[in-house]
Amino acid sequence: MILGTVKSTVVSTRKMPNLVGYKLLLIEPVYGNINQLIVAGDSIGAGIGEMVLVTTDTTTQYAIDRQAPIDAFIVGIVDAPPVEGK
Secondary structure, three states: OEEEEEEOOOOOOOOHHHHHOOOEEEEOOOOOOOOOEEEEOOOOOOOOOEEEEEHHHHHHHHHHHOOOOOOOOEEEEEOOOOOOOO
């Protein structure tokens, strides 16, 4: 799971039918290689600037309600950032 910040939305006027209904967001990971941005599907209503939890790889299919070609999906919105050492 990745902790990241929503940087922007990804606008796609044409996409596969299985992706219709999912908002696509650009996520910047908080820890690790911050140069790597992730495009993640969202159905819980995360917005720009919010810190989110993102599941990736094969576990993503457990988080979505239908088969879709998504390899990163937002599964939570973080209320407060983690405190180092606690």
